[in-house]
Amino acid sequence: MRNLWRWLLAAIVLRKSKKTTVRREVELPASPRAETLTALLLFGAGLAGLAFVAIYAFDDANTQLLGASIAVALAFVAAALILAAAQVVPQETLEEPRPDFAGDVDGPKTGLSDGFSARQQRGVEEAALTLREGTDGVTRRRLLGAAGAAAGAGIGAAALAPLASLGPAVGDRLGASPWKAGVKLVEENGMPVKADDLAVGTFLTAFAQGADKEALATSLAVVRVRPEELELPADRADWAPEGILAFSKICTHAQCAISLFRYPLFQERSPGPALVCPCHYSTFNVLDGGKRIFGPAVRPLPQLPLRVEDGYLVAAGPLSGAVGASWGRVREED
Amino acid sequence: MPLTTRRVLRTVESRTGGASPLARALRYVFPDHWTFLFGEIAMYTFLILVATGTYLALFFEPSTAHVVYHGAYAPLRGTEMTKAYASAVNLSFEVQAGLLIRQVHHWAADVFLAAITVHLMRIFFTGAFRKPRDINYYVGLTMLVLAVIEGYVGYSLLDDLLSGMGLAIGNAVALSIPVVGGQLGTLLWGGRFPGAPDFFSRLFFVHVFVFPILIGTLMAVHLALIATPHHTQFRGRGRTERNVVGTPMWPAYALRSLGLFFATAAVLFALGGLVQINPIWQWGPYEPYLGTNGAQPDWHLGWLIGALRLMPHFDLVIGNYTLIPNPFWGGVLFPGAVFGFLYLWPTIERRWTGDRRAHNLLDRPRDNPTRTAIGAAVFTLVATVFFAGAADRAFVQFGVPYEAQLWGYRALTVLAPIVVFFVTRWACRRLRDGGGHPARDSGAALVERPRESSGAAREPTVPAAFQDPGRG
Numbered sequence: 001m002r003n004l005w006r007w008l009l010a011a012i013v014l015r016k017s018k019k020t021t022v023r024r025e026v027e028l029p030a031s032p033r034a035e036t037l038t039a040l041l042l043f044g045a046g047l048a049g050l051a052f053v054a055i056y057a058f059d060d061a062n063t064q065l066l067g068a069s070i071a072v073a074l075a076f077v078a079a080a081l082i083l084a085a086a087q088v089v090p091q092e093t094l095e096e097p098r099p100d101f102a103g104d105v106d107g108p109k110t111g112l113s114d115g116f117s118a119r120q121q122r123g124v125e126e127a128a129l130t131l132r133e134g135t136d137g138v139t140r141r142r143l144l145g146a147a148g149a150a151a152g153a154g155i156g157a158a159a160l161a162p163l164a165s166l167g168p169a170v171g172d173r174l175g176a177s178p179w180k181a182g183v184k185l186v187e188e189n190g191m192p193v194k195a196d197d198l199a200v201g202t203f204l205t206a207f208a209q210g211a212d213k214e215a216l217a218t219s220l221a222v223v224r225v226r227p228e229e230l231e232l233p234a235d236r237a238d239w240a241p242e243g244i245l246a247f248s249k250i251c252t253h254a255q256c257a258i259s260l261f262r263y264p265l266f267q268e269r270s271p272g273p274a275l276v277c278p279c280h281y282s283t284f285n286v287l288d289g290g291k292r293i294f295g296p297a298v299r300p301l302p303q304l305p306l307r308v309e310d311g312y313l314v315a316a317g318p319l320s321g322a323v324g325a326s327w328g329r330v331r332e333e334d
Numbered sequence: 335m336p337l338t339t340r341r342v343l344r345t346v347e348s349r350t351g352g353a354s355p356l357a358r359a360l361r362y363v364f365p366d367h368w369t370f371l372f373g374e375i376a377m378y379t380f381l382i383l384v385a386t387g388t389y390l391a392l393f394f395e396p397s398t399a400h401v402v403y404h405g406a407y408a409p410l411r412g413t414e415m416t417k418a419y420a421s422a423v424n425l426s427f428e429v430q431a432g433l434l435i436r437q438v439h440h441w442a443a444d445v446f447l448a449a450i451t452v453h454l455m456r457i458f459f460t461g462a463f464r465k466p467r468d469i470n471y472y473v474g475l476t477m478l479v480l481a482v483i484e485g486y487v488g489y490s491l492l493d494d495l496l497s498g499m500g501l502a503i504g505n506a507v508a509l510s511i512p513v514v515g516g517q518l519g520t521l522l523w524g525g526r527f528p529g530a531p532d533f534f535s536r537l538f539f540v541h542v543f544v545f546p547i548l549i550g551t552l553m554a555v556h557l558a559l560i561a562t563p564h565h566t567q568f569r570g571r572g573r574t575e576r577n578v579v580g581t582p583m584w585p586a587y588a589l590r591s592l593g594l595f596f597a598t599a600a601v602l603f604a605l606g607g608l609v610q611i612n613p614i615w616q617w618g619p620y621e622p623y624l625g626t627n628g629a630q631p632d633w634h635l636g637w638l639i640g641a642l643r644l645m646p647h648f649d650l651v652i653g654n655y656t657l658i659p660n661p662f663w664g665g666v667l668f669p670g671a672v673f674g675f676l677y678l679w680p681t682i683e684r685r686w687t688g689d690r691r692a693h694n695l696l697d698r699p700r701d702n703p704t705r706t707a708i709g710a711a712v713f714t715l716v717a718t719v720f721f722a723g724a725a726d727r728a729f730v731q732f733g734v735p736y737e738a739q740l741w742g743y744r745a746l747t748v749l750a751p752i753v754v755f756f757v758t759r760w761a762c763r764r765l766r767d768g769g770g771h772p773a774r775d776s777g778a779a780l781v782e783r784p785r786e787s788s789g790a791a792r793e794p795t796v797p798a799a800f801q802d803p804g805r806g
Contacts, residue, residue, distance in 0.1 A: 023572070056430055056431060061430050061431060063431075063433045063434050063437075063607055064607050064608055065607075066431050066434045066607055067434050067437075067438075067603055067604060067605075067606050067607005067608055068604065068607055068608060070434075070603045070607070071600045071601075071603040071604035071607060071608075072600075073600075074596045074597075074599045074600035074603060075596070075597065075600035075604075077593075077596040077600075078593045078594070078595075078596035078597035078599075078600055079593075080593075081589045081590070081592050081593030081596060082589070082590060082593035082594075082597070084589050085585070085586045085587070085589035085590040085593060086586075086590075089585040089586055089589060090585065090586070091586060092581060092582055092586060093579065093580065093581065094361065094363050094579070094580070094581070094582045095363070095572065095577050095578070095579045096361070096362075096363040096564065096577060096578050096579075096582075097576065097577055098563065098564050098575075098576055098577055098578050098694060099562070099563060099564070100575075100576060100692070101466055101563065101692070102465065102466060102691070102692040104690075104691045104692055105575035105576065105691055105692050105693070105694060106575065106691075107691055109687075109688055109689050109690070109691060163521070164521070166521050166522065166524060166536075167520045167521035167522065167523060167524040167525060167530070168520060168524075168525060169517070169520070170516045170517045170519075170520040173520060173525060173526050174509075174516060174519075174520065174526055176526065205623055207623075213621065213623065214528055214621060214622055215526075215622075216526055216527055216528070216622055218623075219622065219623030249623050250622065250623075253506065253642075253660060253661065254502065254503040254506035254507070254642065254661050255502040255503065255505060255506045255527055255622075256499050256502050256503065256625050257499075257502075257621075257622060257623050257624050257625035258625065259624065259625035259626065259627070260627060277625070278625050278626060278627040278628070278629055279499060279502075279503060279625070279629065279639075279642075280639070280642050280643045281643065281726065281736065282647075292647060294737065295643075295647065296642060296643065296645050296646070296647050296660050296661075296664075297647060297660070298647050298648060298649045298659070298660050324506070324509075324526075324527065325505070325506030325509045325510065325659065325661060326509070326510070326649060326656050326659035326660065327509040327510065327515050327516040327519070327656065327659060328512070328513060328515060328516050328655055328656055328657070329516060329655070329656075330656055330659075
């Protein structure tokens with residue numbers, strides 16, 4: 001049976017080789033052992049597949065066992081196929097002529113014109129002629145061409161325009177902020193932040209009362225240092241009552257949440273207290289009002305002026321700068 | 335059996351005329367070389383991605399509606415989270431084999447990108463991108479670009495802490511594009527980051543439909559454009575520019591290639607079952623005000639986080655207008671330059687060498703020392719930036735100060751490609767002229783060794799019928 005199949009193939013090869021000689025070398029394998037092993041591997045694969053089904057049938061199936069059983073099944077099939085390819089079926093090396101579209105594989109390196117065969121030349125000419133003939137007798141080709149281009153441009157614009165529905169115009173959306181004088185700071189659970197609850201070295205995430213916690217400008221990093229450490233610029237002298245500072249929690253580089261507060265334990269070795277973004281390690285000095293001291297951020301962290309009312313923290317004004325990543329209309333500060 | 339085969343073939347032929355194309359396809363010749371397998375691995379991984387992704391899509395719910403978690407994973411109970419994240423956690427813990435399939439999908443994505451990357455290197459260093467395959471090279475590169483974005487969108491979908499941090503950075507990179515960035519970011523996200531509720535369902539549709547269709551279509555074009563001029567082949571006896579010598583599709587190659595498919599699948603399922611990847615329940619849900627240290631993206635985005643971290647802190651500001659914010663350099667310019675180089679290289683090489691002929695025989699890397707050296711230099715640049723992205727982990731593991739590493743990597747991104755360029759060119763020239771291996775053989779042996787001897791020994795055995803008496 002196998003021979004019959006091969007004769008069929010050989011006949012095709014011979015038929016195809018009328019023009020160019022196709023060389024072919026076949027080595028018939030005869031390895032009953034390889035055939036047996038292939039069969040065993042395939043049976044094994046079937047068993048491993050059934051093992052997967054059995055494991056799956058258990059409540060709360062173990063992921064490792066599921067993965068291992070199906071992997072073993074697949075690996076057995078792989079081994080069987082690779083073994084069969086190498087030792088069960090005829091080993092054949094065939095030479096096939098390659099279509100040479102450009103006709104220049106051996107030509108001069110810089111030949112600009114392709115070395116087409118007569119048949120290819122004819123094909124090109126025929127196609128070109130047919131395309132040209134399609135416009136025979138048309139007198140105002142340029143007008144029609146221009147009109148077609150206009151139609152394309154108009155419909156193209158119409159096709160793209162609805163993409164604008166995806167999002168609103170940028171407007172002042174990227175600058176929106178809930179912070180203004182009098183807005184209370186609240187914790188994640190909505191409770192107002194009490195100034196006395198914050199020990200020196202504390203790092204707390206706070207939000208604008210009543211604002212959407214997920215909005216970019218809502219969240220703050222509130223930290224407390226010793227008041228005598230502060231080096232705030234003169235116009236921010238009263239922004240940090242009792243050494244409590246509040247900054248936007250969103251990094252001005254790439255908008256990750258600033259989730260690390262480095263408060264020095266060993267003054268001699270560590271630089272001053274700083275807020276660090278874990279994405280690209282932009283580091284902001286909290287003592288001087290959020291200036292960048294390390295990392296790729298360019299703008300300082302926006303600071304929120306604070307005051308204490310009845311023991312609770314309240315914003316004394318808006319944030320000192322734009323929240324989030326820079327874009328065209330956000331100006332670089334200092 | 336042949337009777338049945340014949341009958342089926344006659345049925346097909348009488349309705350489609352497909353028998354002789356089939357006969358031709360069965361005789362299609364694949365030249366044998368192990369480096370040809372990377373592209374096949376990429377293709378097979380894509381099939382596994384489609385299959386596992388289809389399964390996952392049956393359970394995943396791309397919704398930003400908020401729910402309180404009451405599922406099987408105790409530490410998260412009572413946590414408020416989006417339905418997207420909750421359904422991803424549920425499919426990991428409460429769907430039989432769900433975690434297995436999710437992990438296989440994630441591993442397959444990483445292997446897909448790795449296979450494409452190595453395949454691209456094979457194509458580059460052997461000159462397989464030259465005419466008549468230059469068009470196909472662009473098709474392949476485009477698939478790589480799409481695959482990188484598809485991978486990013488995929489892990490952004492789950493709305494766990496890491497995916498949200500990745501999206502925050504992605505939004506900042508979009509905003510950083512000169513002039514149009516602010517509007518583009520607002521448009522894509524449907525508002526300011528973290529975006530409109532629609533954003534996740536759009537992301538989902540892009541991930542499960544738009545990109546897979548694009549990649550699948552390009553893959554079909556890629557295969558058609560491989561088969562039309564047939565595969566390239568390395569030089570060897572009996573192999574010329576005008577023929578192709580190797581194993582025909584049927585039977586051995588088909589079995590071997592199917593074997594490779596099953597082997598790829600076996601490795602991916604073993605990884606998915608036994609090696610944990612992206613345990614989203616440990617990261618917790620994302621909120622814009624949450625972040626975690628030690629966050630790393632999938633490996634194929636490592637070069638971009640590295641570039642963002644390495645870049646010194648400067649914006650391009652004109653008057654009151656920030657023309658180019660910092661994330662642009664690492665997030666747009668750097669990948670743009672690398673892909674720009676790859677897209678332009680066939681043109682550059684053609685103009686520079688003046689070689690406009692078609693090439694069906696592959697170069698060995700040594701045959702074209704300058705191309706190999708330039709490719710190695712660009713690869714070194716990308717690899718250096720990639721490793722710079724892991725500097726924080728090196729700090730945690732080995733205690734090397736982060737700042738010192740950063741300056742070291744900045745120096746390396748300039749110096750290493752230059753050094754690699756000259757060393758590679760030197761090594762290739764010696765190999766080409768001597769035929770030996772500079773690390774294995776002494777210089778004397780290099781000079782004495784005749785050019786053909788060592789090369790011929792490594793070539794695949796070609797049957798005696800093919801031996802060209804004129805050579806060797």
